[in-house]
Amino acid sequence: MSRKIVVGFDGSDASRRALDFAITRAQAQGDNILIAHVLEWSPYSFLTAAEVEERHRRRKEELQRAETAILTPVVRHVEDAGIPCATTLRYGHIAETLCRIAKDEGAAMIFIGRMGNSGFASRIFGSVAATLAQVSPVPVVIVP
Amino acid sequence: MTGASTGMTYMTKASLAALAVLAAGPAGAQGIDETVNQVFANSTGWFVSLIFSNFPGTTFPWIVGWLVVAASVFTVYFGLIQIRAFGHALALVRGDYSDPNDAGEVSHFQALTTALSGTVGLGNIAGVAVAIGIGGPGATFWMILAGLLGMASKFTECTLGVKYRNEYADGTVSGGPMYYMTKGFAERGLPGGKFLAVLFAVFCILGSFGGGNMFQANQAHAQIANVTGAFPGWITGLVMAIVVFLVIVGGLKSIASVTEKIVPFMAAVYVGTAVIIIGMNFDMIGTAFSQILTGAFTNDGVVGGAIGALIQGFRRAAFSNEAGIGSAAIAHSAVRTKEPITEGFVSLLEPFIDTVVICTMTALVIIITGQLIQDPTTGLFLLNEAGDGIQTVTGNSGVTLTSDAFSSAFGWFRYILVLAVVLFAFSTMISWSYYGLKAWTFLFGEGQTKELIFKIIFCLFVIIGASANLGPVIDFSDAMIFAMAIPNIIALYLLMPIVKAEMNRYLSRLKTGEIRKFE
Numbered sequence: 001m002s003r004k005i006v007v008g009f010d011g012s013d014a015s016r017r018a019l020d021f022a023i024t025r026a027q028a029q030g031d032n033i034l035i036a037h038v039l040e041w042s043p044y045s046f047l048t049a050a051e052v053e054e055r056h057r058r059r060k061e062e063l064q065r066a067e068t069a070i071l072t073p074v075v076r077h078v079e080d081a082g083i084p085c086a087t088t089l090r091y092g093h094i095a096e097t098l099c100r101i102a103k104d105e106g107a108a109m110i111f112i113g114r115m116g117n118s119g120f121a122s123r124i125f126g127s128v129a130a131t132l133a134q135v136s137p138v139p140v141v142i143v144p
Numbered sequence: 145m146t147g148a149s150t151g152m153t154y155m156t157k158a159s160l161a162a163l164a165v166l167a168a169g170p171a172g173a174q175g176i177d178e179t180v181n182q183v184f185a186n187s188t189g190w191f192v193s194l195i196f197s198n199f200p201g202t203t204f205p206w207i208v209g210w211l212v213v214a215a216s217v218f219t220v221y222f223g224l225i226q227i228r229a230f231g232h233a234l235a236l237v238r239g240d241y242s243d244p245n246d247a248g249e250v251s252h253f254q255a256l257t258t259a260l261s262g263t264v265g266l267g268n269i270a271g272v273a274v275a276i277g278i279g280g281p282g283a284t285f286w287m288i289l290a291g292l293l294g295m296a297s298k299f300t301e302c303t304l305g306v307k308y309r310n311e312y313a314d315g316t317v318s319g320g321p322m323y324y325m326t327k328g329f330a331e332r333g334l335p336g337g338k339f340l341a342v343l344f345a346v347f348c349i350l351g352s353f354g355g356g357n358m359f360q361a362n363q364a365h366a367q368i369a370n371v372t373g374a375f376p377g378w379i380t381g382l383v384m385a386i387v388v389f390l391v392i393v394g395g396l397k398s399i400a401s402v403t404e405k406i407v408p409f410m411a412a413v414y415v416g417t418a419v420i421i422i423g424m425n426f427d428m429i430g431t432a433f434s435q436i437l438t439g440a441f442t443n444d445g446v447v448g449g450a451i452g453a454l455i456q457g458f459r460r461a462a463f464s465n466e467a468g469i470g471s472a473a474i475a476h477s478a479v480r481t482k483e484p485i486t487e488g489f490v491s492l493l494e495p496f497i498d499t500v501v502i503c504t505m506t507a508l509v510i511i512i513t514g515q516l517i518q519d520p521t522t523g524l525f526l527l528n529e530a531g532d533g534i535q536t537v538t539g540n541s542g543v544t545l546t547s548d549a550f551s552s553a554f555g556w557f558r559y560i561l562v563l564a565v566v567l568f569a570f571s572t573m574i575s576w577s578y579y580g581l582k583a584w585t586f587l588f589g590e591g592q593t594k595e596l597i598f599k600i601i602f603c604l605f606v607i608i609g610a611s612a613n614l615g616p617v618i619d620f621s622d623a624m625i626f627a628m629a630i631p632n633i634i635a636l637y638l639l640m641p642i643v644k645a646e647m648n649r650y651l652s653r654l655k656t657g658e659i660r661k662f663e
Contacts, residue, residue, distance in 0.1 A: 043239055043251030046405055049578035050392070052250050052258050053478040057315035059248045091248030100244075 002084075003031045003108035008098050008128070010037060011070040014113030018143040019074065022111040023081045025141075031108070032084035035074060036101050037066055041091040063089060095131035102138050111141045185616040192616075195623040204455045207626045211297070211462045214633045218296035221640060222647065226295035226492050232654070233489040240661045241486070250479045252490045259475040259491065261407050262356075262575030263498050265568040266363050267464035269414075269561065270543035272506040277533045277541045279456030280446030280516070280525055281432065282439025284507040286457025291499025294467030295492040300636050303488030303643045304328060305473030306481060319477020320579075321470040321632045322348075322586040328639045340631040341586070344470060348583035349598075351625035356576025357602060358609025359622060360569035365610040367543065367565045371558070381610030384570065385603045392577050393599045407571045410564045411502065417560075418505035421553045425512045432511045444524050446534060464503055465495035469625060470632035474579045483659075485650045488643070510549040577602050 007022045009015045019035070026033055039062060047055070071087045078085040088105075090097050102110050114129045129142045196205050219226065235241060236252045275283045301321065308327040309319025322341040329337025365380040422429065435444075440457075443449035466472060472494060476487045510516070517526050517535040526535040533541055538548045543565070550557040577599065584598040585591075653659045 039248065041248050043242065043247070044253050046257050046261075046401065046408060047250065047254050048391075048401075049258055049262070049475050049478065049575055051401075052255065052475075053316055053318075053578075055250045055478075056317075056480050060315055062248070092244075 003029070004034055004105055005031050006034045006036050006098065006102050006105065006107040006110045008038070008094070008110065008112040008132075009035045009070070009074065012113065012115070014115055014143070016113070018111045018113035018141075019078070021141070021143045023078060023083055025111075026083045027081065032086070033078055034101070034105055034107065035071060035078070035085065035087045036098060037070055037087070037089050038094045038097045039063075039066060039089075039091045040094060042093065059091075094128045095135065098128075098132060099136050102136065107138060109139050109141060110136055111143065113143050188620040189616065191627075192619045192623045195626050202451070202455075204451075205459065207629065208455070208459050208462050210633065211468045211629055212290055212293065212458050214468050214629075214636065215290070215293035215295075215297045218300050218636070218640065219293050222296055222299065222644065225299055225647065226292060226496075229299075229489045229492065230496075233493050235661070236486055236490050237493065241659065243662055252479075252481075252486065255476055255479040255487060256490050256493060257408060258575070259472050260494055260497060261571040262471060262475060262579070263464065263466050263494060263572075264407070264411055264502060265360070265572045266543070266565060267460070268498065268502045269506060269546050269565060269568075270363070271460050271464060272503045273510060273545040273549075274542050275456040275460040276507050276510050276516070277536065277545055278447050279453040280439045280444060280534060281435040281507070281511045282437075282441070282444070282446065282450060282453035283457040283460065284436045284504060284511070285440035286454045287461045287507070288457075288500050288504055290458045290461030291465060291495045291503070294461060294465050294495040294499065297467040297633075297636070298465075298472055298494055299488045299492040300640055300643050301468070301470055301473040301632065302476040302491035303485050303646060304636070304639055305477035306479065306484035306487045307642070307646070309477040317478050317480070318582055318585065318590075320348075320474035320582050320586075321628075321635060322583065323477070324473070324639060325631070325635045328635070328642065332639070332642070334638055337635075340635055344628055344631040344635075345583035345586045347624045347627040347631070348470070348474075349580050349587075350620075351622075351628055352576040352580025352583070353602065353605045354620065355622045355625040356579065357573050357605050360572050361606045361609035363543075364566045364569040367562045370544075371562050376611065378607060378611035381607035384573075384610060385606040387570070388573055388577065388606055389599075389603045391574060392602070393596065403567060403571050403574070407567055410560075410567055413560065414564055415502060415505050417550065417554065417557060418509045421509050421550065422505075422512055424553060428512045428514075432508060435511060436507075446525055447527065447532060460503065461495075461499045465498040466625075467495050468633050468636070469628050471576075471579050471625075471628070473632075474582050475575065483650060485643075485646045488647075506546055510545060513549045513552045515545060515549050515552075573606065 005022055005026060007015075007019050009019055019033075022033055025031065066089055071089065075085055075087060088101055090101065092100075098110055098112070101107070110132065112129055112132060115127070129140075132140050133142065195207055198204055199206055199209065237256055239251060239253065242251060272287070275287065279286075304324040305319045305321070308324035309317050310323055311317050322345050325337045325341035325344065327337075329335070329340075361381055361384055362377075364384065365377045368380055369375060369377075438444060439446065439450075439453055441450050446452050462468075472491055476491055479487055481487055515536050515538070517537060518524065519526055527533070528535045528539075536545055536548070538545075540548055543561075547558045547561050550561060580602060581595060581598055585595065588594050650659070
């Protein structure tokens with residue numbers, strides 16, 4: 001039976017490496033790929049009144065931009081490799097949202113790239129890869 | 145429309161004066177100050193006295209009565225909704241009822257904090273000290289009561305604000321009392337909606353220049369000068385005006401978002417410090433509460449007796465949380481939500497946080513640290529020499545009294561307080577620039593140039609507010625903010641059945657489980 005692999009994809013070089021690695025695994029095992037793009041968003045951040053008013057329009061723009069600039073180009077890339085492919089676009093905390101996607105879609109694995117920020121920055125801001133490794137409900141492949 | 149045109153004449157005068165002040169520089173400011181004061185005092189004094197005039201034979205301003213009576217009517221009409229829906233409001237803010245698929249839209253939490261940043265300000269710090277200084281500890285009781293009642297007013301106006309907002313093709317929205325006055329009245333077949341809406345919009349624009357701008361800049365400068373020593377106000381004004389300009393005209397989101405992050409933090413530090421000070425004096429808590437309760441009903445030496453305490457408490461609550469003024473309805477109506485009533489539920493937390501929590505903390509710290517001097521034998525409060533307030537340990541009143549009370553426990557807190565006042569003033573300005581703009585576009589239509597004109601005038605008023613001692617101008621614009629409550633509350637009375645129908649429909653669906661939490 002073909003399994004579903006979630007690939008966390010943000011258009012960065014690291015996420016491209018993760019996707020390419022996921023493609024080779026999927027080819028070998030006959031899996032299909034769900035490309036997940038998460039826009040960082042916290043419902044507990046603070047906004048000015050003007051930002052509140054613009055939010056709905058901006059959200060639409062952000063979704064559209066992500067769809068055309070990030071997701072659409074890579075779908076072809078994956079399908080050219082002969083892998084069945086779907087995409088999902090969400091707002092939220094990146095690691096938590098990837099976990100929710102994996103759970104909702106019944107995925108077998110999550111593939112993500114690693115930014116490779118050493119030490120200080122990730123200690124302060126946290127790292128998606130590290131968080132995911134801690135909390136993911138399914139096996140996680142972290143591609144360097 | 146006569147109201148609108150006279151209003152515009154005053155505004156033109158004021159902005160001409162602003163340009164003159166700028167051109168003449170600080171040296172010539174004194175003479176111009178006096179001229180502007182004179183012009184304003186002569187032409188607008190009657191309006192200020194009208195708004196702030198007292199009920200015959202009392203020192204109780206009728207406008208405060210207007211707000212408190214309305215709050216009581218809404219409390220009864222909606223069956224103590226502020227208590228019934230309190231838990232549900234918290235659940236909404238926590239996001240329990242938010243559809244995860246709507247992530248990326250403005251959350252209830254964000255709507256609440258945005259509206260709060262417009263109301264939490266100097267009133268919570270300085271105004272409370274004034275109220276306690278005159279009305280004694282008993283004023284706290286009435287302030288809390290008025291805050292609790294005000295929750296029902298906010299609930300009513302914010303629900304209507306969302307229900308009758310305008311949505312445009314590009315996804316932006318405009319809302320507020322002017323829209324429920326026009327659309328809501330038309331729907332119910334009531335006359336006069338347009339007239340009330342124009343009246344409200346004019347008051348709102350002038351109020352946004354005054355209480356929401358000049359007064360804030362003025363007080364921020366006073367606080368800074370208090371710590372650094374005296375220096376010309378136009379320096380503070382110019383710096384603040386540039387920062388405001390960068391945010392509202394330049395769209396410099398980073399400054400705004402930094403402030404918006406620091407303001408809640410400052411509020412938390414303020415309340416946290418107050419809690420610590422109260423904890424350090426825990427043996428005084430019982431005494432403080434008995435002073436608050438007895439002071440609320442007996443004459444224990446305060447100005448005007450128990451009635452004086454009531455007047456001061458009600459005034460403070462009304463001036464601080466803006467319930468019934470209509471400003472919060474503008475802030476909340478920008479939020480996209482499937483159910484207008486949910487914004488109403490969320491908004492009823494504002495007077496609670498603003499008045500019942502933050503104002504009460506200020507009051508408790510002043511009372512508990514023993515700033516007010518009592519006669520050791522009779523237990524009555526001693527009046528100061530002028531007889532217009534209670535004698536304090538340091539002889540100070542207003543914001544310095546708050547500063548004394550906090551500094552008696554932590555000396556460094558006076559500096560935090562200055563920072564808090566300046567930041568609160570700034571965030572209040574940003575919020576009011578938005579309220580004023582919405583009223584402006586309602587009157588003159590949407591459009592980039594029209595909006596830019598408003599924003600530039602707004603920035604000019606920041607400089608005037610900080611640099612000049614324009615008593616009558618500030619009085620006038622303060623009166624404008626309260627004048628907003630006249631058309632707004634009339635509209636709320638006429639439209640409250642609509643809110644009730646919405647409320648009943650929503651609550652029954654909540655009960656049957658049709659509306660449920662998302663996992």
